[in-house]
Amino acid sequence: MSLFPTYNRFPLTIVSGKGTTVTDDQGKDYLDFVSGIAVCNLGHRPVEVQKAIENQLDQVWHVSNLYQIPVQEQAAKRLSEAAGLDYVFFCNSGAEANEAAIKLARKHTGREKIITFKQSFHGRTFATMSATGQEKIQEGFGALLPTFEYFPYNDVQQIEEVHDGHVAAIMVEVIQGEGGVVPGTREFLQAVQEKCEELGALLIIDEVQTGIGRTGKAFAYQHYGLDPDIVTSAKGLGSGFPVGAMIGKKGLEDSFAAGSHGSTFGGNPLASAAVNATLEKVLNPMFLEEVIEKGNHFKKQLESALAHFQSVEEVRGQGLIVGVSTSGEAIQLVHTLRENGLLAVIAGPNVLRLLPPLTVEYEELDKSVALITEAIQVYEDRLQKV
Structure with a gap:
């Protein structure tokens, strides 16, 4: 390795991407809700x-x-x-x-x-x-x-x-x-x-x-x-x-x-x-209005799906920058989500940060909510066994 070790890299090599989906070197697809850390606002390769x-x-x-x-x-x-x-x-x-x-x-x-x-x-x-x-x-x-x-x-x-x-x-x-x-x-x-x-x-x-x-x-x-x-x-x-x-x-x-x-x-x-x-x-007004609508839908769906979890403290954000604040270390959720086909990132030790492309489809948002719900359930199940 000839690079300075300035990054804690995930064990993942992305070789291609289009829209909201990226593919790794093993041929596995992921929903990308990192977007290069809020960079690929129009998805990959618009x-x-x-x-x-x-x-x-x-x-x-x-x-x-x-x-x-x-x-x-x-x-x-x-x-x-x-x-x-x-x-x-x-x-x-x-x-x-x-x-x-x-x-x-x-x-x-x-x-x-x-x-x-x-x-x-x-x-x-x-x-x-x-x-x-x-x-x-x-x-x-x-x-x-x-x-x-x-x-x-x-x-x-x-x-x-x-x-x-x-x-x-x-x-x-x-x-x-x-x-x-x-x-x-x-x-x-x-x-x-x-x-x-x-x-x-x-x-x-x-x-x-x-x-x-x-x-x-x-x-x-x-x-x-x-x-x-x-x-x-x-x-x-x-x-x-x-x-x-x-x-x-x-x-x-x-x-x-x-x-x-x-x-x-x-x-x-x-x-x-x-x-x-x-x-x-x-900058198209219709495009921006749709971002607001998608953001409202995403936040509402997350709030509803995660309301019963003791480890979830708050869902917050605006538009398509959303954070799920938890009582535990959010990096565990990031790892579980990656294994299940959703890429996310943390914002501080206790916040799961979600940054989907602004072009994300409603079905992709709903799929991510299901995966996040599943990951938090796995996390809480592990806590109960400790």
Whole structure:
């Protein structure tokens, strides 16, 4: 093995995929409710995106951002309009998008402090690791950047008590994905926005996992009527092609003038072609409405099927990001589900996280509910024997 052992890999090798189904090297099929961790929002190998990339492959792959890239301009226009903002910086990942947001907020305001939240996750670069409110992500790397302060999530009172003229931005996830699929309350998110306005700080919303239709809106903050200054996006943005983006309001552009930031590969023609094709489908209002309907159906079916289990504490989420909170270790459920043909992932030690493609069929959702019910029954049966 020539790879650094940075990943705890499952004993599974996926060799092909189409739609919601993937196949391993033994010929076994699985329903994929991981979607590359909220990346394959249109399923595996969506025809429209594949064609767009193939067309671009026949033209030019990479020219660098030294030159005009019309397909990138088109992608930026679509993305900024979807977010209700004005400018886009393309990069390669969610961590890079959040890194750009942190740099822009500090440069624009001339301040250094950024407030984030406990159990948040914003990436693994040094700045985004420092922004992340989880000690397990930060352990072993020495002194972090000292300009981040972590507040309890969904605690309105703590936010209202902030009176600090040194705050450049408050950075928040509308739903904490890695932190346990924990939705922010409307009251809390509004309090965060009001505090930014009061302090003259920027509101940064991290939509890396929740954006691009995952919750039934282009971005999750649009369910709450929020007005962010900066939004970050990645994961589902390119349907599996690596791409990230920072989207910002008019008035911020002078702080990111030529030479202030950059990315060799960011928004190259192939990535931009993938973004355009992805957004063309995802941003269709009928498509987004169906995501909401599927999400409501999925959550309702799970709540009904799991209501009698003592180990199930809560089913939560929005659209097609759903978490099943349990009293035990959720990784046991992940292993059982994989053996039975359903791929899922955890979000913290006690939450089963479900991220089906937005194109998932109702029958596939219902099948997954049956498999999850069976897996939890097996788990509780084992507990009774201990």
